[in-house]
Amino acid sequence: MTALAYGAALALLVIGLASIVAGRNVVKTLIGVELASKGVLVNFVATDPAGSQGIVVLLILIDAIVVAVLLGVAVAAYRQYGTLDLEALGRLTW
């Protein structure tokens, strides 16, 4: 059961990161960030369901803040460029 949970955590992380790297749209990047952070949560919960409660609650809070800031910057970018396409913004490459 724990092995399954760890596998799920890793899968979520990989899907999330793939979405961040491959996604051209800022919203897809955002979804990737969210998915990957849920993978982290699964990892913590799988290890110690009772002991990791505080950690998980704090992590959810941090995720919310990061996503809020990312959305804010995305809105600012949309106002400046009129698009959410990362490649249209210029040199956003890895």
Added chain:
Amino acid sequence: MSGTYLAIVPLVALFGGVFGTYLAGRYTRERSTAWAGGIAVVSLLVALAATALLWIRSLPIEYALLGEGVGVRVTALAVFLSSISCLVGLAATVHATGSGDAEDAPEVYFPLVLAAAAGVVGIGFAADLFSLYVFFEVMAVATYALVPFAVDRATAVEAGIKYVVMNAAGSLLAIFGISIVYAHSGGVLDFATLSGELATTTGPGPLEAAVLFLVVGFGVKAAVVPLHTWLPDAYAESPASASALLAGLATPAAIVAMIKALAVVPDGVSVGLLLLVLGGLTMTVGNFLALGQRDLKRLLAYSSIPHVGYIVFGFGVGFYGGFSVAFDGALFHVLANAFMKGGAFLAVGAITYRLAEIEGETRTLDALSGVGYRMPVAAGAIAVAVLALSGVPPLAGFWGKLFIVLGSAEISGTVGVGLALLVIGNSFLSLGYYLPVLGALFGTPTDATRVVDRTPVALAVPILALTAGTILLGLAPAFGLDLVGSAADVLQGGLEVAP
């Protein structure tokens, strides 16, 4: 080891300042920059004074927040980071009050600066791996908003989105690494026992994966090559005081956070070699990237990358052979970097502030030619900082590099000599782009630089303070080595607390 309230005063002062500056910026007449800036300065001074008081107590001091679980542990490393954070924060705040950086929204700008400083303080104070991440994230999120602060400038927003996306992904990798450590140690994250706990676990497999996640994750924020691509844009496009905060504080603090997380890893995992290779790559690539830059602020931004390299390289040498001199050198360079880079970015800010009044935003070396005759304070500060950054002897940048070179020379055989020569060669390489800066600042004046006003007093004060720090630290390195040495011992000892 005694529980004392003093241990949380720096954090409380800074987080209190976050709310205080918001209220002052929001509700005073005409949303006054002076009030918000004043409150920010006061809270930073309180934090600095508390840090100084903590330093003369017997360390480590522990304090349990919210009863048992989460706590802060004040070690020499915490005092070290806290002092740097308050000093750079003070300089940035005073500069932001004097220049127009915070004009549009003082109720947001100063809280963000204080939150970034508080995050760095927290990185030092964190007693377990998870609170280390939380404070790292506080620092990171504050800077996410500082980079695109000029939201009506398209390039700033572009730099901001690049910065936020890359660093959000990096943070996720870091916390995933921490979750692997959590799984591997069976739910233990407290630094006091973690390294002992990890040493007894069998099989380094998951731990090696965790080390990779931690290095890559924190490495994005620390701008380790090849994860540095956000850095030049972010530094060049953010307001001057925010650039100083990023270059002097946030990026080096991210390296220290990475090292603090890696310090608990037992010897079986070759952390040192990994950091050594990454550090060498970072300084060499960074120096080549900086060559040929014509925009002064962008040049300084690029030149931050090799300094990340020197620091990471120093820690790598330290982990590799357990040489304390390399740890000292790396941490000393963190300290020196705060003064050098902070001073340089603030001085560039002062010059562009004055030049913008005459001919709009321009920071190319040609446009700045001869500005040194009309703005001797700012240009002199850049000259001192640039010489110090390239490692000219009686200045702060020299000693850190010297200790790193000495450390790498301790590795036996030709490898050690080669590594030492790599650092020295890189220092000479960096003169290739620092000397043109000096040439430009004191070259033939252009029409604009012939009539430019002098450096404003409010901007000159923080610039001179940081420059004085660069010179003093160079003339009397023992001044900083006291603190640096004890902080390095904490890192080298795997953050264990003697029972």
